[in-house]
Amino acid sequence: MTNKYDVIVIGSGFGGSVSSYHLAKAGAKVLLLERGPWRDTEPVRAMGIKKRSHLPAGSHFYTHILNRFSAPWLPKSGVKVNTHGLFDIHYDRDMSVVCSSGVGGGSHVYSAMNIRPAVDAYWDNHVDGVSTDMMEPHYQWMIDKMGARPPALDDNIPNFTGKRYEDSPHFVADESVQQPAMSMDMSSNPENFSNNSFFGCVGWSKATLDKILLSPAINAGLEVKALQECLGIYRIDGPSATSYRLEVMDHQTKRHTYYQADRIILAAGTLNTQRLLFRSRDNGGLSGMPSLGCNFGGNGDFPAYWGVNEKGADFSIGTPSHGRFELRDYPSCPNFTEYGMSGIDDVPLVGNAVRNRLKRDLVLVGMGADRANGAFTWKNGRLRTRYIQHNNPIIGAIAKAFEEISRRSGKKVWFTNKRLLTVHPLGGARLASNQNDGVVNEQGEVYGNPGLFIADASALPAAPGSPPSMTIAAWACHVSQTLSNKI
């Protein structure tokens, strides 16, 4: 069989879109496979994409909210709820993981915070050939592409923490607290400030990867196939080259189909990249990878519900994240971001009492670099997360600070550290200088499997301690640019 494509990319989130963009722009023949659909948003309509699926809103909320749900008591690969659903939720004892599905990956559901790592010299001392200095231009390129900038007081953004805590005796969100750059249209059109967060954004206000990167890449020759879920990777060693056969479920025709290429970029997101690699190794498609699953972490994510119940407030409007804040005079304060229930107006609920209450409350997320010392395990086709909280002091520090927020505000912060949950899973196939310490080398190529690359969060060498999308994008820039020089 002759290979039609120079590279096949699996997954269209930050890792996959960035890789596809660079390779297509460099003239390579690239196929991008995405398990989810194109989303029915104005930018996607403007791209002329005919087959689009609803975001979960209105009468489509309950049908389109879930793609897959997996849990220890469910069948091993979980329950596929709806191929067109937005969220993929993996519930587990030590740590649960939430990620998304659809062309553009996490950019539809994310809070648009575009930040460099909180950890200094993040890329240094992991492998030769990758350093913080050399990655910096990739960060800048991506932040520029996304059009991101930090919100300012005179943007008059509803519920912005910089404004909300201006005179607060307890909390601080002034210039001493670095606000994240946001890839949002922050001009004063009210439409920019509603329905733009977890449940996706139909309008133009949030920068998503389909419009920012995939549209120009398609013009440069990229082929995107939506609703194509890769089920397995099979290595084929020929006399002159190694290539890979992909077993793919075409959710449109409900049939298995097969693709083959000499180079594969795996960017299905941490959870699904782990599933694919473990399953492919189980099926005999891939071999080696002794460190697969090691060094998983949740980037210190710790969400909580803050029952502020502020009279007259509507926290559901604003930017997807209202910004950062810290506890005043609280040494080594972890990093907190607050969120309103964006999109709640389009969630069908019985009566308005619950909705109105949800609008007056906030979601808090504490975050910080954990030690990424958990693991993914795979037994009889079932993926589990293992994560020992006590080995990650940041979790305890955030819990303590939540209690302090409760105390100072006089409003209960609800949280449980019995069940951790992350939206920033990373590691499991990390960058390291040899295959006993990690899965990929300095070019993102899997040790022992030439031509197979990993460009998503599972390859990150450590927790950045801040939202990781720009770090993933920078890594994918590095992997794809190095690869395009070889094609």
Add this chain to the structure above:
Amino acid sequence: MTVVAQTLGSFNPNSLLKHSQKELDELFKTLPALTEGELEGVYRGRLFAIMGLGILPRFLRNLLYRLLQTFINPWKGKRFDGDNGANIWFSKRGTLPYGFYSINSQDSAVDGEPVTHLSYDVDKNLRILRPVRGETRKLSDGVYLARMNYQTRKKLVRVLYFTLDNIS
């Protein structure tokens, strides 16, 4: 026609039981051909994707084909001896051969790519068996994917798929 030696990891043939004929056609197209004389000795066979059963739900097909791997199915696999071979019945040792074929390498009548071709047009066979045409390619090390076609006057009909794995 160039035939290349390829090594592929070990593959669990049962993962194909739920596949339809169309899906297997796609897979078969991507597979490499065998090297000359690669098939030699006795191979265990597993049948699936039988014509007409594609209408059954996937789980039922899976169940049925697993049943066909038990004692209820007298067909056990195939034996290859140089340029000739035969199906083996009742015992995996290959002592009861019937359904003979000659073996050669040629391009597939279906997709035009190289295959190992099994022709049942052999005098020893009953007339009804003679239009059977087998095609084999390599799935992974020690595992081969094959299909059985039947040449009618008008066209080549795909009857079923099977895998062969080395037990000798």
